[in-house]
Amino acid sequence: MPIKDTRFIQESGKVMMLGNEALVRGCLEAGVSYISQYPGTPTSDIGEYFHQILREIPDIREYLVHHWAVNEAVATSACAGAAWTGVRSLNPMKHVGLNVASDALSVIALNGPNPGGMVIVVGSDPGSLGSHQEQNERFYAWMFHLPTIEPHTPQECKDWIKLAFDLSEKFDLVINFRTSTRSAHSRGYVELEPLMMGKRKGEFIRNIPKYNSLPPHAINNHIRLYERIEKLRDCIPELGLNKIYKGTNKIGVITSGMPFGYAMEALDQLELNDVPILKLGMVYPLNYTEITEFLNDLEKVVIIEELEPFLEVKIAEIIQKAKMNVEIIGKNYFPSHDEFSTGLVTTALAKIFRKEPNTKIINAIEYFNSYKDLIPSRFPTFCAGCPERATLYSILKATNHLENTIISGDIGCYVMSFFPPQQCSDLVICMSGGISAAIGMAAKTDQKIIALIGDSTFFHTGMAPLAEAVGYNSNLLLIIFENSWTAMTGHQDDVLRYLTNKGFSIEKICSAIGVPWLKVEDSYNPKKLTKSIENALETEGLKVIIVKRECALQANRWRMSQVRKLEMEGQKVQDTSYFIGGCQMCYECARVLSCPAIRRVETDGIEEMQIDQDRCVKCGVCYEVCPNGAIRKSIVAMEGVEVPFREG
Amino acid sequence: MHGLAQREGAISSHTRYQKRVVDDERKNLHSSIICYGDADLFICFEPSEALRRGIFASKKTTFVLNSRTIPGIMITANLEEYPPIEKIKEILNGYSDHVYFMNATELSLEHFNSNHYMNLIMLGLAIPTGRIPFIEIQNYEEVIKEWLRNADENIKALHLGIDEGKKIINTRKS
Amino acid sequence: MEIEETDIINIVIAGTAGQGVITLKRLIEYAAQKAGIERVFGSEI
Ligand SMILES: Cc1ncc(C[n+]2csc(CCOP(=O)(O)OP(=O)(O)O)c2C)c(N)n1
Ligand code: SF4
Ligand code: SF4
Numbered sequence: 001m002p003i004k005d006t007r008f009i010q011e012s013g014k015v016m017m018l019g020n021e022a023l024v025r026g027c028l029e030a031g032v033s034y035i036s037q038y039p040g041t042p043t044s045d046i047g048e049y050f051h052q053i054l055r056e057i058p059d060i061r062e063y064l065v066h067h068w069a070v071n072e073a074v075a076t077s078a079c080a081g082a083a084w085t086g087v088r089s090l091n092p093m094k095h096v097g098l099n100v101a102s103d104a105l106s107v108i109a110l111n112g113p114n115p116g117g118m119v120i121v122v123g124s125d126p127g128s129l130g131s132h133q134e135q136n137e138r139f140y141a142w143m144f145h146l147p148t149i150e151p152h153t154p155q156e157c158k159d160w161i162k163l164a165f166d167l168s169e170k171f172d173l174v175i176n177f178r179t180s181t182r183s184a185h186s187r188g189y190v191e192l193e194p195l196m197m198g199k200r201k202g203e204f205i206r207n208i209p210k211y212n213s214l215p216p217h218a219i220n221n222h223i224r225l226y227e228r229i230e231k232l233r234d235c236i237p238e239l240g241l242n243k244i245y246k247g248t249n250k251i252g253v254i255t256s257g258m259p260f261g262y263a264m265e266a267l268d269q270l271e272l273n274d275v276p277i278l279k280l281g282m283v284y285p286l287n288y289t290e291i292t293e294f295l296n297d298l299e300k301v302v303i304i305e306e307l308e309p310f311l312e313v314k315i316a317e318i319i320q321k322a323k324m325n326v327e328i329i330g331k332n333y334f335p336s337h338d339e340f341s342t343g344l345v346t347t348a349l350a351k352i353f354r355k356e357p358n359t360k361i362i363n364a365i366e367y368f369n370s371y372k373d374l375i376p377s378r379f380p381t382f383c384a385g386c387p388e389r390a391t392l393y394s395i396l397k398a399t400n401h402l403e404n405t406i407i408s409g410d411i412g413c414y415v416m417s418f419f420p421p422q423q424c425s426d427l428v429i430c431m432s433g434g435i436s437a438a439i440g441m442a443a444k445t446d447q448k449i450i451a452l453i454g455d456s457t458f459f460h461t462g463m464a465p466l467a468e469a470v471g472y473n474s475n476l477l478l479i480i481f482e483n484s485w486t487a488m489t490g491h492q493d494d495v496l497r498y499l500t501n502k503g504f505s506i507e508k509i510c511s512a513i514g515v516p517w518l519k520v521e522d523s524y525n526p527k528k529l530t531k532s533i534e535n536a537l538e539t540e541g542l543k544v545i546i547v548k549r550e551c552a553l554q555a556n557r558w559r560m561s562q563v564r565k566l567e568m569e570g571q572k573v574q575d576t577s578y579f580i581g582g583c584q585m586c587y588e589c590a591r592v593l594s595c596p597a598i599r600r601v602e603t604d605g606i607e608e609m610q611i612d613q614d615r616c617v618k619c620g621v622c623y624e625v626c627p628n629g630a631i632r633k634s635i636v637a638m639e640g641v642e643v644p645f646r647e648g
Numbered sequence: 649m650h651g652l653a654q655r656e657g658a659i660s661s662h663t664r665y666q667k668r669v670v671d672d673e674r675k676n677l678h679s680s681i682i683c684y685g686d687a688d689l690f691i692c693f694e695p696s697e698a699l700r701r702g703i704f705a706s707k708k709t710t711f712v713l714n715s716r717t718i719p720g721i722m723i724t725a726n727l728e729e730y731p732p733i734e735k736i737k738e739i740l741n742g743y744s745d746h747v748y749f750m751n752a753t754e755l756s757l758e759h760f761n762s763n764h765y766m767n768l769i770m771l772g773l774a775i776p777t778g779r780i781p782f783i784e785i786q787n788y789e790e791v792i793k794e795w796l797r798n799a800d801e802n803i804k805a806l807h808l809g810i811d812e813g814k815k816i817i818n819t820r821k822s
Numbered sequence: 823m824e825i826e827e828t829d830i831i832n833i834v835i836a837g838t839a840g841q842g843v844i845t846l847k848r849l850i851e852y853a854a855q856k857a858g859i860e861r862v863f864g865s866e867i
Binding site (some may be wrong): 186261262264265269273343363379380587590591594595 | 655658674675678680683686696702704705731762
Binding site for chain 2 (some may be wrong): 825827828829830831832833834835836837838839840841842843844845846847848849850851852853854856857859860861862863864865866867
């Protein structure tokens, strides 16, 4: 972590930034004054940078407000609300967040963000690098008429987000700034420009036809939306977002965003430096003249875009309307799934341009394929000491390894439940999809049903389905992981924190909603938790167990900082360690709990389990569960100060 | 930091740089990920991770590796096998002669009583291979002082890595 | 091997979560900036 990071606040200079950092810098240069977002890769760190800035320069708080919203729908409407008081608002979300926000956005787009400006940042994720699915959310741009900008470099992230705000204000349109996991986390130099303070206060001015959508206003606003988008369409060539690289080849390329980089490098490798290229900075709407002029001298045009064909369809529409004779090459040569790479694009372009395939790439693929089956799998798994992993252990014990039991999973760190060896999740839909699916299952099967949910997901969209489950007294057990963080996305300051500071708690909500059977347990006490799950599953109707235990990663960070502090003060600190002696190789800790701090070693032909002292966080769960008493606990410096994990 | 990719999972990153840009603008536009076979240097903190990213390597690649393995839960559970270290070496030698192992984790534990300095020790091994050109040791030192906690230890770790690294590389040359 | 100033240097850093892959990547990039390297780019995942 940087100690002296002035990149966001220095007035000028050239600095190195990630795409997301540059985007934040651009917002500060554009005078943004309200940001609301629910975290999600690859946009979570945007909020973290704003938090860092607000922490370091408290004076700015009057002009800049950042909210971690409970969910994307709330964040999007909150940003519209702020824009309607005349300020500039920013609404980052991951690609699936747009699905949640879409209902609100469909109306906000119609009404328009004026007098302020509103930009949504949608982090797409081709290749599902940090998500549970991949989708081409560009189609929302078409559906709701969201002008869509796609940056390639950090410099473009900074410069174009500023432009996005100008366009939003000028044309009364919500601008969609579409990044990707790759562009958000790619680095480069950024030339800075002066900062601009956001508005301290705005004012809402009543305008019933603009802000109320029902006929006749809904229809009028729809007509107005077409007028606004057409005005923008006309001036696209002057915006400097799209760029043509000239060439004499009769086959041209149209691309945008990260695929532009793959395409340029691929053409260079194939020595095809005469190919004309149109790089689109704005992928929606398209300016017909700009496109037809580019196509004019071409016989064929290659569209290089990830996921479902969007540009291909829009360009085909233009070719058809202009009655041009240009062949479109797109998804017949490029996949509609997964992330692209220079290697993939080079291989496809070699075929299209009838070039010899690149031997360097072919050799690399072939040699890699010759040994790739030997590579041990390393899927993400719960951290050492994770309370969620320990809960799965208790679930496996209480159900005799899921006998006649369905686990309706959900999204948070516990999305990893389905991985072996625990394999403790039968399905995952979307945030709160687990409890919702469980309600339907409970209505139709007598199997035992356990639904999982985390605290952040509970606040996101989980309370409504829980209320429904109470209403129907659905025969299911809901396990709520109260780990005090939105852990999966990098430990954002949970909504839970500001709610609990006001005396709010998940138990109180569950009781108030009317949950008939409610227990609070600790997964670091696996025997008691197992018993509690057994009892719950023997009871008819709705049951809720709240597993209260802080995320081990955060808890350990906190604990270590306490230890460091005490040691600096010259105090002696008590240290507990766990070690294994007399291991019987029963695999309870390795296959049922499967803590990653435990490894199997062979010394002189004898196999045994061993604990990696540098990775163990001392949760003590393996010590509790070892059936042979082979896991031992030793306390060093007994007389020293004890630093336990913090409670609640 | 970036979501699903962590939690004990495999992590990799690509760094690309060019001392001087060329005049032809078209030739200065590249992808932020390296093309298959194009890596000059692999710095691997765990041996099997070199294989996982092997598609980016070729005969021009130099490999520096931390020899400490992290087997992962499937191997501990005896449901999968970790390839023998000799096999990993053989595969990497199939790329190039420049494959250097060092027990950086052990060195870190031994000298600093913590595994946190392994990455700087590994940078130390990478520098004498000459595959991170145009960057001076004092450039790293300046950045460490500005950006990292425990700067003194990190600088010490870097030099420890360089000293140990030179030994490893020179033994191989002689 | 001769290295030209206009060559692109490509470095892969690989490891597992918590080993400091990203820290080392950033360190090299910032050091490159200090060394007056004209272009630095790359991807963090
Ligand atoms: C609609 C939507 N928004 C955001 C995300 C990104 N996301 C995945 S998991 C998660 C956090 C879940 O937190 P919590 O339920 O508390 O579980 P934890 O990770 O703390 O175990 C988020 C925000 C998503 N998958 N879907
Ligand atoms: S980040 Fe926290 S909740 Fe997530 S796997 Fe690690 S310990 Fe468990
Ligand atoms: S005490 Fe046992 S279960 Fe807990 S982190 Fe250490 S090895 Fe893992």
